[in-house]
Amino acid sequence: MNTFPSFTAFLALVLLLSQKATADNGRNTALGIDNVRGILGAIVDNSTRIGKEQKVAMEMAIEDFYDKTSESYALHMKNSHGEPYRAALAARDLIDQQEVQALLSPQTWEETSLVAEIGNQANIPVLSIVDSTPPWATERWPFLLQASPNQTSQMKAIAAIVQYWQWRQVTVIYEDIDSMRSGVMPYLSDALRDVGAEVSHLLAISPFSSPSLSKELERLKHEHCRVFVVHLSLPLAMHLFERAKEMSMMEKEYVWITTDPTTGLVHSLNSSTISSMQGTIGVKSYFPRKDPTFQNFYTRFRRKFSSENPDLEEDNHEPGTSAVLAYDAVWTVCKAMRESSSSQQLLRKLKLSKFYGLSGKVQFVHRKLAPAYKFQVINVIGKSYHELGFWTDTSGFSATFDERAPNQSSMGSLGQVIWPGGSSTTPRGWALPTDAKPLIIGVPTKSSFKQYVNVRKDNSTNTTHFEGFAIDLFKATVEILPFYLPYNLTPFDGTYDEIVKQVHSKKFDAVVGDVAIVSKRYQHAEFTHPYTESGLVMIVPVRPQTSDRAWLFMKPFTKAMWVLIGLINIYNGFVVWLVERKHCPELKGSGFNQVGVLLSLAFTTLFSLQGEKLHSNLSRMAMVVWLFVALVLTQTYTANLTSILTVQRLEPTVTDVELLRNRNAMVGYCRGSFVSDYLVDVLQIHRDKIINYNSPEEYAQALRSKVIAAAFLEVPLAKLFLAKYCKEFTIAGPTYKVGGFGFVFPSGSPLLPDVTKALLNVSESGKLRGLEISMIAAQECEDTELIDDISSLSPSSFWVLFVLTAGTSTAALLVYVVCHKRFGQKTIWRLMLAVMRHWWHRKKSFSRRVSSNERSSNFPNTSNSRIGV
Secondary structure (H helix, E strand, O other): OOOOOOOHHHHHHHHHHHHHOOOOOOOEEOOOHHHEEEEEEEEEOOOOHHHHHHHHHHHHHHHHHHHHHOOEEEEEEEEOOOOHHHHHHHHHHHHHOOOOOEEEOOOOHHHHHHHHHHHHHOOOOEEEOOOOOOOOHHHHOOOEEEOOOOOHHHHHHHHHHHHHOOOOEEEEEEEOOHHHHHHOHHHHHHHHHHOOOEEEEEEEEOOOOOOOHHHHHHHHHOOOEOEEEEEOOHHHHHHHHHHHHHOOOOOOOOEEEEOHHHHOOHHHOOHHHHHHHOOOEEEEEOOOOOOHHHHHHHHHHHHHHHHHOOOOOOOOOOOOHHHHHHHHHHHHHHHHHOOOOOHHHHHHHHHOOEEEEOOEEEEEEOOEEOOOOEEEEEEEEOOEEEEEEEEEOOOEEEOOOOOOOOOEOOOHHHOOOOEHHHEOOOOOOEOOOOOOOOEEEEEEOOOOOOOOOEEEEEOOOOEEEEEOHHHHHHHHHHHOOOOOOOEEEEEEOOOHHHHHHHHHOOOOOEEOOOOEOOHHHHHOOEEOOOOOOOOEEEEEEEEEOOOOOOOHHHOOEOHHHHHHHHHHHHHHHHHHHHHHOOOOHHHOOOHHHHHHHHHHHHHHHHHHOOHHHOOOHHHHHHHHHHHHHHHHHHHHHHHHHHHHHHOOOEEEOOOOHHHHHHHOOOEEEEOOOOHHHHHHHOOOOOHHHEEEEOOHHHHHHHHHOOOOOEEEEEHHHHHHHHHHOOOOEEEEEEEEOOOOEOOEEOOOOOHHHHHHHHHHHHHHOOHHHHHHHHHHHOOOOOOOOOHHHOOOEOHHHOHHHHHHHHHHHHHHHHHHHHHHHHHOOOOHHHHHHHHHHHHHHHHHHHHHHHHHHHHHHHOHHHHHHHHHO
């Protein structure tokens, strides 16, 4: 939710002023005074056309409701003169003195916000009929209801017009107030984005007289975009169009589209004023004008409005959008008051309102009037306007309003449009600036990496050639711009900071090259979206790693693996010793001797006890399985150890910047770049310890000869360097976040958004990636494999083998113990035969019991009868 300034101090002032002065008196309207059912308050600005229309419409609504229901409601109106503090005073007076039960807000959001705060404190419902209300307003003030439809569908109608004529970019001119910014602009931006267009420029006009309007229009005139969407109140819109006509911006190739705040009051303009809007397309809310109720209202409104405003010179007395909404708002309040006895109940009834008024269906959703979905499209021609047709959210465009009409995706069915300048030819929507000349684009000549930018002069032909990744990318970007952009490349022999300043001094119109996006350079120019990765890294030499070489033989297996192998060895040796100790004299002796033999046997069984020396089938069975497992483990260990011994393990010579500072070591950077200041200001390296270099070869030689301990390069340059010297150097330490490379344009350049978008299109299409791969391809070499890439093997890779050998040995051990205790000298085969015989007898016994139970269950009655006998 947006925030709004505190009202405490202001309301204190209002209370103080209300004790000393009374707000301007307005008209009080009530029919059947003796039986008044409720009191409404309304604040209008009688100095504007909207205020005059609202006043007449509200009075008519009170009269019509009385005629319809014979119930009288009082209407007290106050004149705000368009000043917020007067609106606040009027609201306080209506609540305290007139004891109104509901308020209808003024026509501007600045006034409405103050009235909403006062009404909320007094628990008085406030109906806002302002054209644009911020989406957070109803959440801030629980007693505020938005009685005007939001702008979602209207913005879709604008986008549909833009889509049909295939205009890709739009300039939006709007009133610089909060309700316009938050209540309209997000909807318009989203609607345009949905149809493949975008807002290229925004021009916010102050609601007060702005002496800079001519200057802003002059700036727009020099841009290529020629499609303008105007969302302004009528006075500001008239001022805008008068200036635009004076500056020849109402001529051919220009497109002007107005929204409801302006279009809805075109009928009120005189011929001299409307002449400055010739060729404008407008969108306004649609009302069922052919409905008998509306026709009756229309006729009576014109008569009443002309009688109360005889000063109007021309016959422009028809009601606009604001009048119709004000009429319906009064009916909404009166209908809710019929069933309410308190402010809380009135608010609840208002939220549940549901009826058909002059504007169509009146129904609130989350205290906001349901959005309108019917709009009329007009074309300003001559002294008035021509009704082109209609647009609805469900049916698209149609020449006549018919909900059953087929969906139209374009304006083709609406007939011929007359554009500014009297042209019937559809404008392209863009044009070259009026003073278009080839851009002078600066190209740095001191790039350390010529793969990005290489300026080469051919003395034989006296020509300069510009090559490299940045140049190719810029050419690809210009090719997809929606307009022709002439330019000339010019070399510049200076630092990168200096070439950016040349853009500010207007020596260059832009800069193309490996220019880093740095915050301090924004003082002089602006940048496109970065076309490379961002970041600064430290490049250092690598050296063979010698630590822990004595224990390298342990690397093939993990610690857990070694422990498990030792336990399995001891366990298998124990089983063999136990089974064979009666058959081998060397396995007998004292207890201490047998422990030593057991431990020795655990690790020499495979070599000292061959198959022919084993006397028991149990020990032979355990040994065969262990031989198989040991063979697999031995071969695996040998293969992994061989891989480790044949791979060279490398490590960086320097691991972080702190080590550089402690050693007081020298470092290198690219000549003319911003890196020098970054090393001093951020990384705190003394400036005397920094050396600049001009090429990758100089970096490599300085690192090899240990003149510098490290080199600091931006990520895209580091990629190139390591692609060529990947076996000697590596990146160490963190990546420091700094801007990538971008194209440079003057601050506020109209070309910047278009070039940025085209650059993003090149990137998203994959062409940028292709150029980068082509640049690095010639430098590629294989990286040195590190020993850490070879992982130690854990028990999880051999658990099946360990379970197999341990299970076999355990089975042999159990059989041996059972045989020894129960069968003495009997062989294992006799034991197995006895076990099978025992199992067979148990099975036959179980079968006999089951059969007997089944027979007894089949003859229950017989059994019972015998018992009875």
